[in-house]
Amino acid sequence: MPKRIFFDQLRDHLDEQVTIKGWLYAKRSSGKLIFLQIRDGVGIVQCVVFKPEVTAEIFSLADSCAQESSLSVTGLVREHQRHKGEYEIGVLDLTVLHRPVHDYPISPKEHGVDFLMDNRHLWLRSLRQHAILKIRAEISKAIRDYFDNHGFTLIDAPILTPNACEGTSTLFETDYHDKKAYLTQSGQLYMEAAAAAFGKVYCFGPTFRAEKSKTRRHLAEFWMVEPEVSFIDLEQDIDLAEDFIVAIVSRVLEKRKSELEFLERDLSYLERVQKPFPRIRYGQAIQILEQAGQPTEYGQDLGGDDETIVSNHFDRPVVVTHYPIEQKAFYFKRDSADESLALNMDILAPEGYGEIVGGGQREDDLARLSRSIDQHHLPEDAFAWYLDLRRYGSFPHAGFGLGLERTVCWICGLKHVRETSPFPRMLTRLTP
């Protein structure tokens, strides 16, 4: 039997006999011809069974295969008769490795979201999900490559934590040898410790939010990358985030263009993602909202609609800085020019995709940080180790967090983050 090859190797085996293994994606037949669309995890190839070219047994075997049967096919690689540059296989031999015990639930026609999510383990086999998750994998790799190539050290943050990192969101509670523990919602505080040890660090892993959020932008479990850099200020933090986002987008455009095109993504939006990003202050965002006839009171946080209006004013991601300090988490440093403002920044993705980055400069003064913990009604003893970072060689530092799924959602141009995760965990879904 000829060597088994994958579909991206077909061009190297033109006019040769090969064996491929995969699953039957679709079948069309026409009397003496059967077209088997077979997926092998890499791609899809058309296998043509022509009655005069195979035994009667092979022909009826091909005719009897149901969707998602696993198959081994041996045949001749040739150019597709209708589509130049594509390859097909003229079948000579066929083995059915497994026949589905029931009809495959996902037909080529339309399905509802709930049904598809119930069948997420099978839905992953579809071309659309394949394209999205290939892009997700590319973005994950681009994230690692960017930081690894810029002098950062990967420091894995713990998943199980004793207390809230930020104290605002609800946490998933679990039992830890008769004590309470919580699933992390951010690795940031640990990254601050690591930044003092390694200078430039990042963590990249799953985080958890138990909020009762039920929107297109929320998951209960999502991946976040959080760089933290010693001796930089807010401006340099924004420079980093900007350079980083441009790098990710250009990598996907370079490596996953065919997937983006399959998803019918308008690439011009992504090609416009170049430095510099517009930078506005929270106060200016409020003005934009007023002019747009969507007045938001100064001091209020920007809602989802507000973010969309603001981001629609620009053709690329927009950086919004200097929010009122009361709105932000306890660890942000105040602006020395106006103590009511935080040295923070959010980056809003274009086209209404909302906040993909949140970050800023951290409070590095022991007394001020201690007071802030107090003002936020947080237990100071839980943050004793964190305050130590301000006791022993305190240093200005800044960082940010970027949500992987929201970034994938934006780059792919999807309507909902649930398709960006292989097995999304949401308010109403823990399975499969």
Add this chain to the structure above:
RNA sequence: UCCGGAAUAGCUCAGCAGGUAGAGCGGUCGGCUGUUAACCGAUUGGUCGCAGGUUCGAGUCCUGCUUCCGGAGCCA
């Protein structure tokens, strides 16, 4: 938690003013030598989400519940 919407065949849906349930797809059988969500013919398929109520009669009207969807708040 709040506001809005939905639940009918395996899937996606239709079912008007209450009168005993329908299409497409899928499955099955048959036809076709180039199909691309193939096509053509036949066929299979239902506790109308659950529990009450109104009525001679409820998929349809009313009440409660459940589940899901969209959004708000919160956030990445």
